[in-house]
Amino acid sequence: MSVSVIIPALNAGSFITRAIESALAQGKPLHEIIVVDDGSTDNTSETVASLATQDRRIKLIRLPNNQGPGPARNAAIAAATGEWIGILDADDSYLPGRLDYLVTNAEKHRLDYAADNIMLFDYSANRISGIGISQELVGSILLIDRYTLVENSMTNRKGNIDFGLLHPIVRRGFIHEKNISYPSVRSGEDFAFYLRGMIAGGAFALFPEAYYLCTERSGSISGKASGISRTSVNYTEIAKFTLSLVNEPEIRKDQRLVGLLEKRARMLDNLAVRNELRIRWHRRQYAAFTRLLCTDRRAITNCASVAKNIILSYLSKTLS
Secondary structure, eight states: OOEEEEEEEETTTTHHHHHHHHHHTTTOOOOOOOEEEESSSHHHHHHHHHHTTTOTEEEEEEEEEOOOOHHHHHHHOOOOOOSSEEEOOTTOOOOOTHHHHHHHHHHHTTSSSEEEEEEEETTTTTEEEEEEEHHHHTOOEEEEEEEHHHTTOOBBTTTTOOGGOOOOOEHHHHHHTTTTTOOOOOSSHHHHHHHHHTTTEEEEEEEEEEEEOOOOOOOOTTTOOOOOOOOOOOOOHHHHHHHHHHHHHHHTTHHHHHHHHHHHHHHHHHHHHHHHHHHHTTOHHHHHHHHEEEHHHHHHHHHHHHHHHHHHHHHOOOOO
């Protein structure tokens, strides 16, 4: 079974070789690698073009301007010819054997989406920092439907990451038949792509082994920014987009799903406020911190959680 690995890339010239080489090392299942340069202003296209001269499976698509990860992935999918689509971000990598593991399990269980667990990677420390989803939750196989997906997309802590961060292989024939594509949003596009697939009747499962190496934006070991992540997460915008999904006809008539999406939007909204409080405090913007507390009732609700994290962080630095 053949897999087209798709990689959206923005100003990734200094590190995209790592992602491409990890895909090239996958062996027989790999059919092609399609890199979409999403309006880069660095040498991303030149780097990929150079690699393509060494391996004809590498293909480059250039977008005239930056459109975001969703449209970039759609462009790659439109050009793909493999039976499966393998999703890979430019700042991440595959561990050896990943595609074989996923394709074998996907075919065995007759799936349309098949994901492995995620290994979190601190790029600055050059060390694996942990597993993304607890083994107890996954078991030997975790079947995911629309409700399971949303119920597990409300937080993003180590051992309990948002299922929207999974990077499954996807049966190309299924998404073409059901006309499923990525939305043109800057954050949360993966979650919507998977949810629409579940609503269309797609079979999705998560398997316990972790072969996807996901680079942390801020290393949990080093405490340093990776320097290579191009993802900027706006929780407020993701919350708004989550609420907008409720208006889609197939979702609106499913009250259980509507309730879960509304809950997800609330939790994301609270997360946005907590992050804003934390940022203002660490930057010593105490006036702005106080002003937010006085003008936004959500800030008062979340202040205790932020204060706890600040105290724990302080104690950790003091005792170390």
